[in-house]
Amino acid sequence: MKRYFITGTDTDAGKTLVSSALLQKAQQQGLTTFGLKPVAAGCELADSDNGKEWQNEDAQLLRQYSTEQQSYSTHNPVALEAAIAPHIAAELENSSLSKDALLKACRPGLNVEADFQLVEGAGGWLVPLNNTETLADFACELEAEVILVVGLRLGCINHALLSAQMVQNSGAKLVGWVANSLSENMEAQAGNLAFLTQWFDEQKVSFIGHTPFIKGIDRTDPEQLQKITDCLTLP
Structure with a gap:
């Protein structure tokens, strides 16, 4: 099994879009796949086999594009209602987050047998779990190779x-990056891409692809997602 941790330059950089497309790409290449969202903030009550449970749209997509589909809570063990920083959302629910607790909660998902496993973070690399730990600590504990999604904006x-x-200073291995267009007409996009491509190449970090901005794309539609999938290569 090959496991990757997907992080972004910021919230809404396009991590889930890219993760879904990579899962689809891997499946099309004959690999079994599993997507894991350890912690998601911004959940709504949804119907499940166990009645109503808190679910997150991004985690639902990872589950949808996994060949090895499990119960929702296996794909997203920590689902928080408020769409804010996870550690603050947990506090509002009189709960707390920690690296060790999150690892324990994710164990069923991490144990799923799949050729290609993606673990998607929340926000950027240093999103806090508490006052002393971040999701970076969690990712490093997994010893997963890291893919960075760069949201193309000013x-x-x-x-x-x-x-x-x-990522590199933490000791994790950054193996690839994706450029994700967030608007139709970003000023100087070509110049930004040229600089980033050269810089990452000098760092020996592979370019996985440049995903276009598609207004109104339905990420749940595999045919529409294919337009993104075709722009990517597997790391």
Whole structure:
């Protein structure tokens, strides 16, 4: 089994879009797949085999594009209602997060046998779990190789370089990056892409692809997602 941790330069950089497309790509290449969202903030009550449970749209997508589908809670063991920083959302529910507790909660998902497993973070690399631990600590404990999704917007070069250097400084292995267009007409997009491509190449971090902005894309529709999938290569 090959396991990757997907992080982004920021919230809404496009992690779930890219993760779903990579899961679809792996399946099309004959691999079994499993997507895991350890903690998700911004959940709604939804019907399940166990009655009503809190579910997150991004985690639902990871489950949808997994060949090895399990119960929802296996794909997303920590589901928080408020769409805010996870540690704050947990506090609102009189709960708390920690690296060890999250690892324990994720164990059923981490034990799922699949050729290609993606673990998607929340927000960026240093999203807090509590006052002393971040999701970076969780990712490093997994010893998973890291893929960085760069949301192409004003400031993306700074965000990308800072994120990449923090991943590398943590001891994790950054193996690939994806450029994700967040608008139709980003000013100087070509120049930003050229700089990032050269910089990551010098760092020996593979370019996985450039995903286009598609207004109104339905991520739950495999045919529409295919337009994103075709732009990516597996790491």
